[in-house]
Amino acid sequence: MTIKVTVWGENVHEKTNKVVARIYPDGMHNCIAAGLNEDQDIEATSVTLQDKEHGLTEEKLENTDVLIWWGHAAHGDVADEIVDRVQKRVLEGMGLLVLHSGHYAKIFKRLMGTTCSLKWREAGERERLWVVNPGHPIVQGVGDYIELPHTEMYGEPFAVPNPDEVIFISAFEGGEVFRSGLVYRRGNGKIFYFxxxxxxxxxxxxxxxxxxxxxxxxxxxxxGSRWIDSCPCVPADQAPNPIEVKGEGLHKPGEEGFK
Amino acid sequence: MTIKVTVWGENVHEKTNKVVARIYPDGMHNCIAAGLNEDQDIEATSVTLQDKEHGLTEEKLENTDVLIWWGHAAHGDVADEIVDRVQKRVLEGMGLLVLHSGHYAKIFKRLMGTTCSLKWREAGERERLWVVNPGHPIVQGVGDYIELPHTEMYGEPFAVPNPDEVIFISAFEGGEVFRSGLVYRRGNGKIFYFxxxxxxxxxxxxxxxxxxxxxxxxxxxxxGSRWIDSCPCVPADQAPNPIEVKGEGLHKPGEEGFK
Amino acid sequence: MTIKVTVWGENVHEKTNKVVARIYPDGMHNCIAAGLNEDQDIEATSVTLQDKEHGLTEEKLENTDVLIWWGHAAHGDVADEIVDRVQKRVLEGMGLLVLHSGHYAKIFKRLMGTTCSLKWREAGERERLWVVNPGHPIVQGVGDYIELPHTEMYGEPFAVPNPDEVIFISAFEGGEVFRSGLVYRRGNGKIFYFxxxxxxxxxxxxxxxxxxxxxxxxxxxxxGSRWIDSCPCVPADQAPNPIEVKGEGLHKPGEEGFK
Amino acid sequence: MTIKVTVWGENVHEKTNKVVARIYPDGMHNCIAAGLNEDQDIEATSVTLQDKEHGLTEEKLENTDVLIWWGHAAHGDVADEIVDRVQKRVLEGMGLLVLHSGHYAKIFKRLMGTTCSLKWREAGERERLWVVNPGHPIVQGVGDYIELPHTEMYGEPFAVPNPDEVIFISAFEGGEVFRSGLVYRRGNGKIFYFxxxxxxxxxxxxxxxxxxxxxxxxxxxxxGSRWIDSCPCVPADQAPNPIEVKGEGLHKPGEEGFK
Structure with missing residues (x-):
């Protein structure tokens, strides 16, 4: 069955920086989507920060199996309401791939609960991403490592919670190292930082x-299935064991919990 | 050395509900602090939602080794700025104990990245909290289980990330079960939900x-030590391996990263 | 594609205990396999302790996607060589489901690294297995809980490493609780204790x-793919960065590492 | 209070290899113990493979808070009975530091449940061990990284279970990377691979x-406390809830479980 992917692009530097515009004339999001669409099991479309609701309407997210996030200069412009919506869908089971400078995206910080900071340097240096587990589905077809001739450096400490597995570790020409591929499960959503x-x-x-x-x-x-969590009150007469209501309570029957 | 504990109390039901006021005439926060102060290695004080900055000023947090959080009816009244401040201190190493309905506190949801929802019922039923690991420091002196004759029920699913260890599992008179003691590490802070x-x-x-x-x-x-994380740029001439700056960058030398 | 399952049965109590023989006249392993074969995507066969190499020849394991293990009275009779072979296949990616008293099977203790002990009682009491995450693939179709009218009790502490996720928690009629569904990943093998x-x-x-x-x-x-791990020596002239061999070594070129 | 440390040394290459004998004339174990004894809170002694019971008698282990393990050429000569004994003490709470080629020690493979294999090269190359979390107690006083001018290379994949935290990541002169400091908890024992x-x-x-x-x-x-785990049978009349024994059992009252 076809996997529906939505690529979210910030689409700012493509418009404001000549170097970026030259390399990605259609925007990074469209380049990423085009790469994915080479695979016939994947159907990728793209949306951007500038779209209405940043392109992430309820309907779009309902029809997204995996969301890819690329942002850098405008993390602060993403509306909290949209972040809430994306988080909810991830917890329900939507996949999320967070790329590069997306380590500082609101949605990533939200799901991690930490600062997600790191060290960095722009010197166009070489990076090698070493495969930590050659049998993992994510690394199939890449060999021992990926070599990128010119890139920005990200260095440890990377302030994230301990991942479920480290998939890649990078070594940079300047000497630093970085956990450059990490997987997490939050709710029923699988998350991959790359x-x-x-x-x-x-x-x-x-x-x-x-x-x-x-x-x-x-x-x-x-x-698995999509589970909408809701903090339900279980009435006493629906408890598996028969119980008699005792003592004093705060809530009236049928009343919702405090949030 | 004395451990400085700050007990944060919401202090709302103690003022508005006669049952709560009768049981905790000085407020739950003061009852909790008094219990801790029975131990001569602990020096516990309390602050409340109603205090200036909710009692959690920069100075107070600087002087807190472990923060205890009890809230229920007024989670939404806690200022986001104070939540930011508490989160920062936890990541730096301050301990955090989150109690009962604090599962829905902003600070707990922030650190977990999930909804933290659960099932519940107020029927004054019996709870037994079973010890999952008798050798853990947290359970010393409690035997096989803690029995509470009357309490509110919380039931699974408890929508939190997988903990580092489950310390207690509760069985309720009505039949439900709940992971009622969980430990996490986020940054260098140790977190215990109870x-x-x-x-x-x-x-x-x-x-x-x-x-x-x-x-x-x-x-x-x-x-360990207190580590202030900051996303520093490492200049090319400070890389451990000598590197030559190549290619094109976004940032001017000395410029900060985007957040 | 069809999933090939091998059900391993100890097949001792079925021969020596009248109660067990009456309930499982064809052996528990065949009952389990028959249940699985109701699903057209699964092709389950069974082998037993008494078979040559306990039925787990190299060839059989090569052709097994998922192995199911039920043992109780004769854990000690399983040859270590066969345990080595099963462990190797799990680390390469074969699934492993360990059932009930299999908590003490050599292969489970081997993969966990702990004692895997627990409390127990035979009183024919009721068990309810509560679902901890309704969205997980393993619990689809079972509702809030599974109720078994008569069973043996297993109680915490269950001496296993912290699992990747707790899938079920049991509450027993006598009052005890138990983490009765646990998932682990070891190497590329997914393990489920039930x-x-x-x-x-x-x-x-x-x-x-x-x-x-x-x-x-x-x-x-x-x-993912099957990865055979082997502790290879990487000759100096195959390092990604050119290096000159310096200093003094223990091993001669091409020599294997110590094991 | 003084921490009692036992340094276990294989003590083979010190006797058979001239280079090793010159560098460590008193054996590596004594060098390691002497380093630890610079700290007045630590009292370190050493034992070797050649000692009776490899120096790890019941009494010695009873009096050991933290065990340090260095082995390389003679892993296979360590008696399984001694490995059982060390494992039991770790699960009860004794700390364990496993060094270098100890990745292949029986005790480490036992506690991990995986092959613990890796890539390696002897070329006397430079290693830098980068600190992944500057606030962790283990890295206090070491700065951003440790640089070792000449060492053997260990490279990923390192076939171990996902650790509780990665403490160091190494970058080697030849280009490879390795998770060179890992922490685990098994039972109540804290384990550090370095x-x-x-x-x-x-x-x-x-x-x-x-x-x-x-x-x-x-x-x-x-x-915490020392917990001896034992798989106890809980008699029906000692269940927290009154239960009536029903159905048919395998075990006679007071009989031990199968192991």
Whole structure:
């Protein structure tokens, strides 16, 4: 069955920076979507910050199996209401791939609960992303490592919770290291953080980077059922064991809990 | 060395509900602090929602090793700025104990990244909190289980990330079960969620509940050093390996990263 | 594609205990396999302790996607060599479902690294297995809980490493609780421990228990590729960065590492 | 209170290899113990493979808070009975530091449940161990990284279960990376794997390496109480809820469970 992917692009530097505009004339989001659409099991479309509701309407999210997030300069412009909506869908089971500078996106910080900070340097240096587990579905077809000739450096400490598994570790020409592929499960959503993607280099045209994104889309698609959580009150007469109501309560019958 | 504990109390039901006022005439926060102060290694004070900055000024938090949080009816009244401040201190290493209905506190949802919802029922039923690991520091002195004769029921599913360890599992008279003691590490802060504490019952006078809180304060006190994370740019001439700056960048030298 | 399942049965009590023989005249392993074969995507066969190499020849394991393990009285009779072989296949990606008293099977203790002990009682009491996450693939179709009218009790503490997720928590008529469905990943193998299955009750005829086993087979089938790990020496002239061999070594070129 | 440390040394290469004998004339174990004894809170002694019961008698282990393990050429000569004994003490709460080639020690593979394999190369190349979390107790006093001018390379994939936290990541001169400091909790024992230590270089004289070992000893010392787990049968008349024995059982009253 076709996996429906929505690629969310900030689409700011493509308009304001000549280097980025030259490398990604149609925007990074469209380049990423085009790469995914090479795979016939994937149907990827793109939306941007500038679209109504940033393109992430209830209906669009209902029809998204996996969301990909690329943002950098305008994290603060993303409406909290949309972040709430995306978080809800991830917890229900939608996959989420967060790319590069998306480590500081509101949705990523929201799901991690930490600062998500790191060290960085722009020197156009070489990066090698080493595969930590050659049997993982996400790394199939990439060999021992991915080599990117020119990129921005991200260095440890990367202030995130301990992941379920480290998929890639990067070594940079300047000497630093970084956990550059991390997987998490939050609610029933599978989350993959993937470091490559600095906008001043043609990273999303790289075959191995495209391979990882295709693999990650397949790995993160929803499984199980969609569960809407709701904090329900279970009336005493519906308890599995018969119980008699005792003592004093705060809530009247049928009243909702405090949030 | 003395461990400095701040007990944060919402202090709303104590003023508005006769049952709660009768059981906790000085407020739940003061009852909890008094229980902790029985231990000479602990120095506990209390603050409330109604205090200036909810009592959680920069200075107060600087002088807090472990923060205890009890809230229920007024989670929405806690200022986001104070939540930011508490989160920052937890990530730096301050311990955090979240009690009962605090599962829906902004600070707990912030650190978990999930909804933190559950099932509930007010029927004054019996709860037994079973110890899952008798060797854990938090459960010393409580035996096989804690029995509370009358309490509110919380039932699974409890929508939180997988904890580092389940410390207690509760069985309720009505039949439901709940993971009622959970530990997490976020940044360098140790977090303990502990379920007991419904305000219409004298739970915080219970000897075993007091014992768990004392143990948890000791377990969650800061260790290691305080690390202020900051997303620093590492200049190319400070890289461990000599590198030549290549390619095109977005940032001017010394410029801060986007947040 | 069809998932190939091998059900391993100890097949001792079926021969030596009249109660067990009456309930499972063809052996528990065949009852479990028959339940799985109701699903057209699954092709389950069974083998037993008494078979040559316990039925787990290299060839059989090569052709197994998911192995199910039921043992109780004769854990000690399983040859270590066969345990090594099963462990290797799990780490390579074969799914493993360990049932009931299999908590003490050599292969489970091997993969956990802990004692895997618990409390127990045979009193034919009622058990309810509560679903901890209604959205998980393993619990689809079972509702809020599974109720088994008569079973053996297993109680906490269950001495296992913290699981990746708790899927079920049981409450017993006598009052105890138990984490009765746990998932782990070791290497690329997905492991599911599932408590139900005491041999003196017709547990494996229960529709919800059968549903969970079918779901778990699908959840635990291999994904990604098979990776044979081997501790290879990387010659200096194959390092990604050119390096000159310096200093003094222990090993001669091409020599294997110590094990 | 003084922390009692036992340093276990294989003590083979010190006797058979001239390079190792020159660098560690008193054996690596004594060098490691001497480094720890610089700290007045630590009292370290050493034992070796060649000692009776490999120096790890019941009495010695009873009096050990933290055990340090260095082995390489003779993993297979360690008696399984001693491995059982060490495992039991770790699960009860004894700290365990496993060094360098100890990744293949029986006790480490036992506690991990995986192969613990990796890539390696002896070329005397430079290693930098980067600190992943500057606030962790284990890394206090080491700065951003530890640099070792000459060492053996270990490279990913390192076939271990996902750790509780990655403490160090190494970058090697030849380009490879490795998770070189990992923490686990198994039972109530804290485990730290620390990569440095190739015997043909004077690694254990390095001030930062010594600092890490001192820190790790303090971090891994026992906390909580010692729990001896035993798989007890809970008689029906001792269940918290009154229950009537029903159905048919396998065990006679008072009989032990199968192991």
């Amino acid at each position: 470091r490559p993607g600095h906008e001043t280099y043609p990273i999303y045209y790289d075959d191995k980077v495209k391979r990882v994104l295709k693999n990650a889309v397949k790995w993160s698609q929803p499984e | 379920r007991p504490g419904h305000e219409t019952y004298p739970i915080y006078y219970d000897d075993k509940v007091k014992r768990v809180l004392k143990n948890a304060v000791k377990w969650s006190q800061p260790e | 408590r139900p299955g005491h041999e003196t009750y017709p547990i494996y005829y229960d529709d919800k228990v059968k549903r969970v086993l079918k779901n778990a087979v699908k959840w635990s089938q291999p994904e | 990569r440095p230590g190739h015997e043909t270089y004077p690694i254990y004289y390095d001030d930062k390496v010594k600092r890490v070992l001192k820190n790790a000893v303090k971090w891994s010392q026992p906390e």
